[in-house]
Amino acid sequence: xxxxxxxxxxxxxxxxxxxxxxxxxxxxxxxxxxxxxxxxxxxxxxxxxxxxxxxxxxxxxxxxxxxxxxxxxxxxxxxxxxxxxxxxxxxxxxxxxxxxxxxxxxxxxxxxxxxxxxxxxxxxxxxxxxxxxxxxxxxxxxxxxxxxxxxxxxxxxxxxxxxxxxxxxxxxxxxxxxxxxxxxxxxxxxxxxxxxxxxxxxxxxxxxxxxxxxxxxxxxxxxxxxxxxxxxxxxxxxxxxxxxxxxxxxxxxxxxxxxxxxxxxxxxxxxxxxxxxxxxxxxxxxxxxxxxxxxxxxxxxxxxxxxxxxxxxxxxxxxxxxxxxxxxxxxxxxxxxxxxxxxxxxxxxxxxxxxxxxxxxxxxxxxxxxxxxxxxxxxxxxxxxxxxxxxxxxx
Numbered sequence: 001x002x003x004x005x006x007x008x009x010x011x012x013x014x015x016x017x018x019x020x021x022x023x024x025x026x027x028x029x030x031x032x033x034x035x036x037x038x039x040x041x042x043x044x045x046x047x048x049x050x051x052x053x054x055x056x057x058x059x060x061x062x063x064x065x066x067x068x069x070x071x072x073x074x075x076x077x078x079x080x081x082x083x084x085x086x087x088x089x090x091x092x093x094x095x096x097x098x099x100x101x102x103x104x105x106x107x108x109x110x111x112x113x114x115x116x117x118x119x120x121x122x123x124x125x126x127x128x129x130x131x132x133x134x135x136x137x138x139x140x141x142x143x144x145x146x147x148x149x150x151x152x153x154x155x156x157x158x159x160x161x162x163x164x165x166x167x168x169x170x171x172x173x174x175x176x177x178x179x180x181x182x183x184x185x186x187x188x189x190x191x192x193x194x195x196x197x198x199x200x201x202x203x204x205x206x207x208x209x210x211x212x213x214x215x216x217x218x219x220x221x222x223x224x225x226x227x228x229x230x231x232x233x234x235x236x237x238x239x240x241x242x243x244x245x246x247x248x249x250x251x252x253x254x255x256x257x258x259x260x261x262x263x264x265x266x267x268x269x270x271x272x273x274x275x276x277x278x279x280x281x282x283x284x285x286x287x288x289x290x291x292x293x294x295x296x297x298x299x300x301x302x303x304x305x306x307x308x309x310x311x312x313x314x315x316x317x318x319x320x321x322x323x324x325x326x327x328x329x330x331x332x333x334x335x336x337x338x339x340x341x342x343x344x345x346x347x348x349x350x351x352x353x354x355x356x357x358x359x360x361x362x363x364x365x366x367x368x369x370x371x372x373x374x375x376x377x378x379x380x381x382x383x384x385x386x387x388x389x390x391x392x393x394x395x
Contacts, residue, residue, distance in 0.1 A: 004094055005224035005232035006393065008036025008217030009356040014181040014210045014343040018112070021054045024213030024349070025061070025110030026068045032106070036217035037227050041072050043217075044102030047093040049109030049348035050080035052121065061348065062089075065108045075101070082383030083295070084240065085109060086214070086351030087391055091240050093218055103223040109348035110213030117141060118209055118345065130253040130384065137255060141297070142206050144252050146198030149300035153200065156315040158303065162322070163205050164191035166299035167341055169327050174338025176368040181210050182342050205299040210344030214352035233362045236376075237282030237392040243270035253384050271308040274380060274388035279310075282392045286310030289332060290374040291361050293354035295381045295389075296339040305380050306334070328369055336361065336369045351389050354379040362395045 010031025012024040025048075033040055048062025057064040062078040075096070079088040086109045093105035117140045125131040133139040152158040171186045186204060194203040224232045244266040246258030251270075268276060279285050286309060294305035303317040311332055312320045320326060326334040337343070337357040340350065358377035360366045374395075381389035 002098060003221060003234035003236055004097060004218050005221050005229060005234055006216055006218055006355070006359050007224050007227065007229045007232050008032035008034070008038065009359045010035065010215040011179050011353055011356050012110070012213040013179045014212035014346060016181070017211045019211070021051055021058060021110045021112040021211070021213070022064050022068045024112075024211060025065045025108045025215065028110065028213040028215035029065060029069060029106055029108050032215040032217045038104060038217055040069055043072060043074050043104060043106045045093055045096045045105035046074050046076045047089040047105055047107045048076070048078045049085035049089040049352065050078050051111045051348050052080065053114065054112055061109070081240070081387035081389075082385065083345070083347050084351060084381055084383030084387035084389035085348040087238065087381060087389040088240055088387070090216065090218070090352070090355070090391065091238055094235065094238060097218065097220055104217065104219035106215065106217055107352060108213070108215045109352045111346040111348050112211045113209040113346065116209070129255070133253045133255050139255065141252065142198035142201065144250070145206060145298035145301065146201050147250065148304070149201050149298060150199075152300050152303060156318065158300065158318050160192060160200055161188060162303070162318045163201065163299040164188045165321055166296065166302050167191045167204050169321070170296065170335050170339045170341050173328060173336050173369050174342030177338050177342065180338045180342040181208070181344050182338075201298055201300065207297050207340040208344035210346045212343065212346035212349050212353070214349045214356050216352060216355060231395065233359045233393050233395055235391060236284065236394045237278040237280070239274050239277035239281070239388055239390040241273050241277045241388040242386045244273065247386070269308075270386065270388065271304065271382070274382070274390045275309040275378070277388070278378065278390040278392045282394070284376060284392065284394075288376050289378050291336060291358065291371040291377045292332065292334045293337060293339070293357050293377070293379045294334055296335060296341055297345070299341070302334065302339065309378065309380055328371060333371045336366065336371055351379065351381045354381065355391050355393065358393050362393060
């Protein structure tokens with residue numbers, strides 16, 4: 001499949017601003033358009049990532065952003081796949097460009113979140129699994145993070161200190177990121193002395209909920225060259241895979257797994273298949289990756305991604321972390337942006353924000369968090385109900 005060019009990226013700083021989500025999205029979009037040197041009127045497609053916490057304008061996010069920027073007659077769509085929404089929106093835009101419908105598209109996601117844990121919208125929906133897990137067993141998102149962390153301790157010997165080291169590493173990266181919400185550097189004792197939220201995870205092991213927005217201008221390589229972008233960062237692969245039955249690993253928002261009693265488990269689990277697809281499409285492998293942005297809703301989940309993306313063998317993530325391999329300056333830096341621990345969840349924006357960070361890294365524009373010589377980067381993300389999300393970019 002042909003590569004696409006990313007010629008503009010933009011991001012509204014993450015925080016708890018309490019303003020309309022469209023403000024964050026249009027800020028990011030204007031930044032991306034200016035960087036791309038593309039007139040808004042020339043955008044042929046607007047692909048919005050949906051937010052479900054901001055009323056009807058959030059459900060039609062693509063049109064909301066288009067109107068806020070000034071309707072230009074472009075075609076528009078809005079996509080939702082929970083935390084994978086940003087990459088789903090990017091997937092839609094890519095399809096429009098590769099099919100010849102347009103040469104250049106704008107991808108935007110933004111969110112305004114309530115205080116506290118994310119929870120279902122109001123109303124009784126007994127056939128909605130996401131509603132049921134709250135009402136039947138009180139399983140907020142951190143309950144699942146805690147279960148995952150406990151499994152990692154029992155199966156691979158991870159310790160609370162290992163989880164704390166993930167936060168410490170990412171906080172060191174975040175102090176150099178002016179777009180992050182939390183830019184304080186922590187040490188292991190800070191993490192271990194923070195309150196327990198979902199045993200064994202503590203407050204500083206778990207990401208917050210935030211407001212923020214991110215945007216990309218993507219186009220064909222020919223269109224990029226016509227604007228003078230002779231060596232743009234390119235999208236080499238994109239993955240939005242689903243699990244393969246039977247999926248025997250408990251995950252959000254389910255309260256039971258598939259049974260493998262009558263059907264053999266797949267050779268590769270869901271999270272592994274996310275990376276498999278993007279590597280296959282790009283014609284590259286884990287050994288080619290220089291930098292990664294992964295979905296650290298909790299510190300233990302970051303360790304899982306090291307293995308699931310093939311950076312190390314199963315059970316070796318803790319040693320990779322302890323060796324300093326995933327720090328800036330290490331063999332394969334992970335979350336040089338500071339990750340979700342530094343940003344917090346702004347659900348439809350975060351998968352796009354991961355791509356923004358990798359674009360800055362591959363251009364050599366990341367300042368004091370720069371990964372030297374980075375030429376290939378990968379993101380990993382996951383949305384509720386089996387939405388995989390990964391983008392591989394290269395220079």
